[in-house]
Amino acid sequence: MSAASTAEAPAYVANTKVGRFTDFVDERVGGSGILREFGRKVFPDHWSFMFGEVALYSFVILLMSGTFLTFFFDPSMAETHYAGSYTPLKNVEMSVAYSSSLDISFDVRGGLFMRQVHHWAALLFVASVAVHMLRVFFTGAFRKPREMNWVVGGVLLILAMAAGFTGYSLPDDLLSGNGLRIIDGVIKSIPVIGTYISFFLFGGEFPGTVIISRLYTLHILLVPALILLMIVVHLFMVVVHKHTQYPGPGRNDRNVVGYPLGPVYAAKAGGFFFIVFGVIALMAAFFTINPIWNYGPYDPSPVSAGTQPDWYIGWVDGALRLMPGVIGDFHFEYIIFGHVLTLNVLLPALVPAGLVFTVLFMYPWIERWITKDNREHHVLDRPRNAPTRTAIGMAGFTFYCVMWAAASSDLIATHFHVALNDVTYWLRALFFIGPVIAFVVTKRVALALQRKDREIALHGRETGRIVRLPHGEFIEVHAPLDEYKRYKLVGFESPAPLPAEPNEHGVVTRKENRRAKLSRWFFEDRVAPATPAELEASHGHHEAVEAGEGQKTLSH
Amino acid sequence: MGNHSDGSPNHSGTVATAGQHEVEKFQDPGIPPHRLRLADTDPKAAKRAERQVAVLFATSVIGTVIFLVAYFAIDLGDDSSIATIRLQNALLGIGTAFAMLGIGTGIVHWAKALMPDHEVSEERHAIRTEDDRQAAVRIVDDIVEETGIKRRPLIRNTLLGAVALAPLPAIAIFGDLGPRPDDKLAHTMWAPQDGKLKRLTRDPDGTPIKASDVTIGSAFHVIPEGLNELHEGKLNEKAKAVVLLMRLDPASLNPSAGRENWGYNGIVAYSKICTHVGCPVALYEQQTHHLLCPCHQSTFDLTQECKVIFGPASRPLPQLPIAVDDEGYLVATSDFKEPVGPSYWERDEHERSINS
Numbered sequence: 041m042s043a044a045s046t047a048e049a050p051a052y053v054a055n056t057k058v059g060r061f062t063d064f065v066d067e068r069v070g071g072s073g074i075l076r077e078f079g080r081k082v083f084p085d086h087w088s089f090m091f092g093e094v095a096l097y098s099f100v101i102l103l104m105s106g107t108f109l110t111f112f113f114d115p116s117m118a119e120t121h122y123a124g125s126y127t128p129l130k131n132v133e134m135s136v137a138y139s140s141s142l143d144i145s146f147d148v149r150g151g152l153f154m155r156q157v158h159h160w161a162a163l164l165f166v167a168s169v170a171v172h173m174l175r176v177f178f179t180g181a182f183r184k185p186r187e188m189n190w191v192v193g194g195v196l197l198i199l200a201m202a203a204g205f206t207g208y209s210l211p212d213d214l215l216s217g218n219g220l221r222i223i224d225g226v227i228k229s230i231p232v233i234g235t236y237i238s239f240f241l242f243g244g245e246f247p248g249t250v251i252i253s254r255l256y257t258l259h260i261l262l263v264p265a266l267i268l269l270m271i272v273v274h275l276f277m278v279v280v281h282k283h284t285q286y287p288g289p290g291r292n293d294r295n296v297v298g299y300p301l302g303p304v305y306a307a308k309a310g311g312f313f314f315i316v317f318g319v320i321a322l323m324a325a326f327f328t329i330n331p332i333w334n335y336g337p338y339d340p341s342p343v344s345a346g347t348q349p350d351w352y353i354g355w356v357d358g359a360l361r362l363m364p365g366v367i368g369d370f371h372f373e374y375i376i377f378g379h380v381l382t383l384n385v386l387l388p389a390l391v392p393a394g395l396v397f398t399v400l401f402m403y404p405w406i407e408r409w410i411t412k413d414n415r416e417h418h419v420l421d422r423p424r425n426a427p428t429r430t431a432i433g434m435a436g437f438t439f440y441c442v443m444w445a446a447a448s449s450d451l452i453a454t455h456f457h458v459a460l461n462d463v464t465y466w467l468r469a470l471f472f473i474g475p476v477i478a479f480v481v482t483k484r485v486a487l488a489l490q491r492k493d494r495e496i497a498l499h500g501r502e503t504g505r506i507v508r509l510p511h512g513e514f515i516e517v518h519a520p521l522d523e524y525k526r527y528k529l530v531g532f533e534s535p536a537p538l539p540a541e542p543n544e545h546g547v548v549t550r551k552e553n554r555r556a557k558l559s560r561w562f563f564e565d566r567v568a569p570a571t572p573a574e575l576e577a578s579h580g581h582h583e584a585v586e587a588g589e590g591q592k593t594l595s596h
Numbered sequence: 597m598g599n600h601s602d603g604s605p606n607h608s609g610t611v612a613t614a615g616q617h618e619v620e621k622f623q624d625p626g627i628p629p630h631r632l633r634l635a636d637t638d639p640k641a642a643k644r645a646e647r648q649v650a651v652l653f654a655t656s657v658i659g660t661v662i663f664l665v666a667y668f669a670i671d672l673g674d675d676s677s678i679a680t681i682r683l684q685n686a687l688l689g690i691g692t693a694f695a696m697l698g699i700g701t702g703i704v705h706w707a708k709a710l711m712p713d714h715e716v717s718e719e720r721h722a723i724r725t726e727d728d729r730q731a732a733v734r735i736v737d738d739i740v741e742e743t744g745i746k747r748r749p750l751i752r753n754t755l756l757g758a759v760a761l762a763p764l765p766a767i768a769i770f771g772d773l774g775p776r777p778d779d780k781l782a783h784t785m786w787a788p789q790d791g792k793l794k795r796l797t798r799d800p801d802g803t804p805i806k807a808s809d810v811t812i813g814s815a816f817h818v819i820p821e822g823l824n825e826l827h828e829g830k831l832n833e834k835a836k837a838v839v840l841l842m843r844l845d846p847a848s849l850n851p852s853a854g855r856e857n858w859g860y861n862g863i864v865a866y867s868k869i870c871t872h873v874g875c876p877v878a879l880y881e882q883q884t885h886h887l888l889c890p891c892h893q894s895t896f897d898l899t900q901e902c903k904v905i906f907g908p909a910s911r912p913l914p915q916l917p918i919a920v921d922d923e924g925y926l927v928a929t930s931d932f933k934e935p936v937g938p939s940y941w942e943r944d945e946h947e948r949s950i951n952s
Contacts, residue, residue, distance in 0.1 A: 082718040125672070145681070149667055152681055153688040185723060218875055221835075222891060225873025225938035235781070235940045240773040245780055245832040246874070282720055290627030290717060297627060297717045307707035314700030318693045325689020340835035341799050341817060341868065343876045345890040361892045365872065365910035373910035375944045382939035384910045385873060418720060450893060460893060461906055524628040531622065572622055 659694025
């Protein structure tokens, strides 16, 4: 009965062609709710929000170029003699994987281009994920309710590195083979099960004949599937939370200010995909990446000097280089109960990366515990307005960069004509004191910037105009800010240290005391935002000047 | 700047506040008034922007044509030179770049110059309502209650035990990914076969080396005799057996007790596989008699039996005992006396069994 009445009800007829088409789809799959929710959803705009987009788009480009490459790549390690058109390697004995990589480069039209697009997009993918995470960290976007999305982002960073490394090894050239050799050495250093893992991974002794096809399965199936899954979860949470926004007039934790998805935001974001693709195409056109034909097939005997991994593995490789194997007469490899514990490999391979990722994953909860801040935050912090967090971030970043630089210690030595050993000694020192220096300097810079903001909010910006007053005094004219610009400089919170509080039993626990100490460390140095009263007071201070100068210099 | 101090100058430290109490704050003035763009007010400017967008889209068409021409017109043929490939690669890239950047910049310019640029404010909704939350908690409680899992610990505990053990087969099933290591890492091809000592031969061609070929200061990359003739596992054997052969003034070598006969007239042979993580130690500094691994810069001193003098390695490079056969060729008198390459858990055990 009801069905009949629905059928006979006068149907809604859209006025436009697009409208009728939308209606056609809607009547069949019912998308109007989704469209209503998303069609005009507001997205805040800021250049720093693009890094996540770059990551997403480079992943799409990776999927497309990677699919093309799979049609021509053969991950077999069977021996063959090269018969392609690159003359210097004619008849050289090599694996089928390497040979087919050469064929992609030299005998498939556009193959070299696709290889270079794929490799550049991969480098850009990891880089944009990393920079995106830095943006999220320094602006405090990981705070409630986005802690879980921060963790998903961290997982994506690890997966991106895994995708990069498994792909890097596939061509089976000399360089990537040496990379695998290093991985094998690191795996063998794992206590108890290391040798077994190595044998299982390589199907026997290194290099064996199966590792390339196994990495291939991981590279084209498992890892990208996980990345895709994580991206879906990531974006789903972005939709649930709505995007964060930078502080400014009219923006607060209860609203979201920006452009509607359709058409402006969608156009900008969609157009940006093509820009990212275009830039990667330009890089692939003009900058050779991974010229595997120069390296030759993998052979355990030769190695070229100045070898480096792709940039995102550099920090782990650098840590391996920094670790001394012997200090004085102390060997970092020793024997316990008849078994070998090779700390000179194990420590640098696990500890720095473990430290970085543990702190990274736990940081939202650490900060929440210290600040006892359980509110939702949708307005970002300007990094200067959270000096201690910014300083912690810079300390971590410096820690990373010292290791990263260490992966190029030999190139630093040859380019700057300094002794290789000295480079390593300096970097070893910086490994420990670099983060400390970075912390102190960053914190001071952030506080200084906050003071400068106060200065500008209260006294206006310097105009560069020097004026002599009737009584002879020289002053520089300051132009006051309009209320919108001023609000940007004063609209932030400056939490004070939170002293220890007794719990429900009236006891101040030791843990609470520790928290209070950390809270003091976090917030004891702080600059409070300027207040209207202070602005009033500063006007009084300048009354004479303003009265003397008149309106014309100060209005704009 | 001097007297523009903020807060009270009497405050110590870097705390700059207006006072202990949070005084009143600036009021949020709201979203700044919208400023019109040129294209909003001037129809000519709008028309110009429209033309610019069209030109950008047209550039994209040109890019696509460049790509297609480069793809079909440049013939790689059978003996394509690297220059041809570079040219084609560059043109394909330029074509793609124009095609993509034309569309991308066109759309962005369109959005920025011509689409409405009013910033709007939208309320955020709470992620969940209190109503939903309470209902959800109730539902979860009901579900748990109806299973009765709290009242029946026997069921709970056996289930936990079963679930904890169930993944074990999923791990065990990977057992055939590789063979057991056994003592494979402890032996190399250098072990004498049927009583016949292996000759040291040049890498990669496999020609034997006469002691007289090795002059002072020279270095040879060495593989064992018969390596190139292997049909299977050639790379595996090579990854363990490669050796560096050098000749020094015998006076500068300081062999320790038991190793006096491991060299021949100042000719010594050491494993080329780094004891750190296994890179080939490929660089020989003739003047200082140092061996350097290019991967992580471990440095070994040849005059001290390849002791580590710098870098992350912790163990000296293993030495291969050598001698000269009847025809004057260098031979290995035995296999290495310890496993070569990076350290591993069972390494010490293997070393002891080699020497017993």
